[in-house]
Amino acid sequence: ETGVTQSPTHLIKTRGQQVTLRCSSQSGHNTVSWYQQALGQGPQFIFQYYREEENGRGNFPPRFSGLQFPNYSSELNVNALELDDSALYLCASSSRTSGDTGELFFGEGSRLTVL
Amino acid sequence: RKEVEQDPGPFNVPEGATVAFNCTYSNSASQSFFWYRQDCRKEPKLLMSVYSSGNEDGRFTAQLNRASQYISLLIRDSKLSDSATYLCVVIGGGNYQLIWGAGTKLIIKP
Numbered sequence: 001e002t003g004v005t006q007s008p009t010h011l012i013k014t015r016g017q018q019v020t021l022r023c024s025s026q027s028g029h030n031t032v033s034w035y036q037q038a039l040g041q042g043p044q045f046i047f048q049y050y051r052e053e054e055n056g057r058g059n060f061p062p063r064f065s066g067l068q069f070p071n072y073s074s075e076l077n078v079n080a081l082e083l084d085d086s087a088l089y090l091c092a093s094s095s096r097t098s099g100d101t102g103e104l105f106f107g108e109g110s111r112l113t114v115l
Numbered sequence: 116r117k118e119v120e121q122d123p124g125p126f127n128v129p130e131g132a133t134v135a136f137n138c139t140y141s142n143s144a145s146q147s148f149f150w151y152r153q154d155c156r157k158e159p160k161l162l163m164s165v166y167s168s169g170n171e172d173g174r175f176t177a178q179l180n181r182a183s184q185y186i187s188l189l190i191r192d193s194k195l196s197d198s199a200t201y202l203c204v205v206i207g208g209g210n211y212q213l214i215w216g217a218g219t220k221l222i223i224k225p
Contacts, residue, residue, distance in 0.1 A: 042216050043202075090158055090159075106158035108157065
């Protein structure tokens with residue numbers, strides 16, 4: 001087990017709704033990254049948080065937002081859900097920015113279905 | 116053209132065979148390379164880093180060809196438990212973001 005936990009594991013929403021996904025990082029890790037993985041695709045980088053500040057963002061619209069808390073846990077918020085937002089959302093923690101080691105420790109993901 | 120490209124497969128391989136995957140990347144400034152493994156409906160896990168001189172970990176060998184901008188993964192004496200999707204990951208270009216391939220699905224058959 002990686003020690004990274006995500007909740008909820010599965011959820012169903014309808015178009016236009018908002019969702020909050022949560023992630024507890026591995027003990028000792030201060031960096032959290034969020035990824036979206038559509039079926040049959042590799043993970044797509046959404047953004048990264050390092051010591052409570054956003055430290056890089058992928059090609060996602062502003063309705064994807066996040067937070068990191070003092071204990072390094074993190075939230076991903078998605079507003080105005082669209083059908084294409086249906087995917088597995090993965091949280092990954094690391095001890096430094098991922099450029100240093102490339103080793104990320106992933107949670108099991110939150111599978112979001114938008115109807 | 117995608118930044119990181121992989122043959123999606125699936126590769127159907129008999130147990131005990133040797134199988135090789137390639138992954139090409141478009142950014143010549145890329146600095147670091149990795150192979151991750153992802154089991155069905157599970158999270159990705161780091162399999163191995165890829166070093167310039169090539170590296171081996173048991174039955175797994177990874178190689179980097181900077182001139183042709185590809186990395187490879189070779190699995191020898193394949194086991195049923197090797198069935199998974201193998202994801203190629205590239206870091207570099209100045210922003211230190213991990214760029215992921217779409218993965219190659221491997222199915223090992225008894």
